[in-house]
Amino acid sequence: MMDNLFADRVKGLKGSAIREIFKLIQQPDVISFAGGLPAPEMFPAKELAEIAQEVLLNNGTTALQYSVTEGYGPLKEIVKQRMDKAGIGKKEDDIAIMSGGQQGIDLTAKVFLNEGDGIICENPSFIGALNAFRAYNAKLFPVTLENDGMCIEQVENILKANNHVKLIYTIPTFQNPAGITMSLEKRQKLLEMASKHNIYIIEDNPYGDLRFKGQDVPTIKSMDQDGRVIYVGSFSKILSPGLRLGWIVARSDILQKVIIVKQVNDVHTNIFAQVLATQYLLKYCIDEHIKKIRALYGKKCGFMLECMDKYFPDYCEYTRPEGGLFIWCTLPDRYDSVEIMKQSVQHKVAFVPGNTFMADMEKPCSSFRLNYSTMTEEKIEQGIKTLGEVLKSIDN
The missing domain is CATH 3.90.1150.10 (Aspartate Aminotransferase, domain 1)
Incomplete structure (x- = not known):
């Protein structure tokens, strides 16, 4: 057959x-x-329609031509400013624009995971990420999701018993699908364990800007001192999912590997969408x-x-x-x-x-x-x- x-x-x-x-x-x-x-x-939509016309009339050569894999420079700078304001990223880190946060997750998995490698994830978790990990024949180690985030004791037990775990995947803020937020204490412990066991954390944060109640909790990446965290952000929930724009903040050597596999994947993120978003972000207050x-x-x-x-x-x-x-x-x-x-x-x-x-x-x-x-x-x-x-x- x-x-x-x-x-x-x-x-x-x-x-x-x-x-x-x-x-x-x-x-x-x-x-x-x-x-x-x-x-x-x-x-x-109205604002983007006006901007689209301006872009095509005045900057069509840039918006319709091939572009660099790392992302449109002015958009990267805007994202960097927003990340710096949130304390995300150190001097060893860099930023790349992705075709949505999903691509950032998938390409990070592609860079790190050999067949049979382990990845710890919340149970339940985001189906798009789980399928990305499955596509590389990774072994999923599900961890119970408690009211204040994943069960840290289970994470520790998994790491003690398995020497082939490479990644921890988490959506610590307004988790999909549960809607819960990981406590500061658990974020700190997760980072400590990653350092202790020499593994990396994918922090997926598409919902972090959507807090309508309570107090902000620092991102795991903002506490990262040795480049253990690959941070994935997105414009999908704050601007438009159809633009397919996200980004990664990661240590430069890690990001270079991601950029190489992205070149194979789609050459570069839609440049018209990048220019459109850039002009919106410059013209209006996001x-x-x-x-x-x-x-x-x-x-x-x-x-x-x-x-x-x-x-x-x-x-x-x-x-x-x-x-x-x-x-x-x-x-x-x-x-x-x-x-x-x-x-x-x-x-x-x-x-x-x-x-x-x-x-x-x-x-x-x-x-x-x-x-x-x-x-x-x-x-x-x-x-x-x-x-x-x-x-x-x-x-x-």
């Missing part, structure tokens, strides 16, 4: 269940809490734009939680995030969120079942993820009420 010709590293890969759900929720009457999409009303996004998400999250408190059964537990895009719900172990999702979709409400985010996707999972950023308050209440009725009916 022809599929015998597929490489071993892709034979076990499965498409993202989230992408499959997207096909279903294109129906206009479906209320979707499934995607990780930013609110479309926050896209600066921090004022982010404040508006925070206010909207804080209102929507608070409203969804109120509705869940009102309509969900008592046996359903859920996180109360201080930022980001997601609420993580957990039912007693006897329930399977895939089966509940099937029933929910019949009632025109969609969400993502929890097994999608687990290292072992085949094992039944009683948890599921809700997104609050895209639906109106009217649809949030309607959808949560309907989902609550589905949850209450499953024992009847």
Whole structure:
């Protein structure tokens, strides 16, 4: 058979269940809490349209030509200024612009992971990252996600028992899918363990700017004194996901390896998108734009939680995030969120079942993820009420 010709590293890969759900929720009457999409009303479409015309008329040669792999210089400088303000990056570090944060994760994995190498990750975690690691035939070491971040004792035990672990992957701030934030103490301990065991940390931070409640916690990278942390950032949640713009901050020698594999991957990040974003960031105040996004998400999250408190059964537990895009719900172990999702979709409400985010996707999972950023308050209440009725009916 022809599929015998597929490489071993892709034979076990499965498409993202989230992408499959997207096909279903294109129906206009479906209320979707499934995607990780930013609110479309926050896209600066009018401003970008005006800038696009100016760029093509006045700077078309640069915007439409091949460019350097490291990224458009003016955009790199803007990102560097923002990172410096947050205390991210030392003199040994450099920045490269990626085709979204996802590419930064994938290429870092490609640089570090041989077949069979280990990577520690939160359980649950971001499906895009997990599939990137699976694509390189890495061994996933899942660690329980607690209310204040991954279980540090489990991390330590894994490192003591396995000498082939190379990376720790974490989303410490408003984690996807759980919405929780890792404590400062755990961030410090994680960094200490990375140094002790001579491994590296991928700190994925696409949601860090979206805090609408509570106090900021320093990034792991801001505490990194010896280049142990590869920091991945993104414009997807604060400007536009369709532009596909992200970045990496890492030690220069590591970044040079990433740049080499990026040259093979896509030559360079879309230069038109880079120039477009640069001009927007020079012309408008991105921090004022982010404040508006925070206010909207804080209102929507608070409203969804109120509705869940009102309509969900008592046996359903859920996180109360201080930022980001997601609420993580957990039912007693006897329930399977895939089966509940099937029933929910019949009632025109969609969400993502929890097994999608687990290292072992085949094992039944009683948890599921809700997104609050895209639906109106009217649809949030309607959808949560309907989902609550589905949850209450499953024992009847």
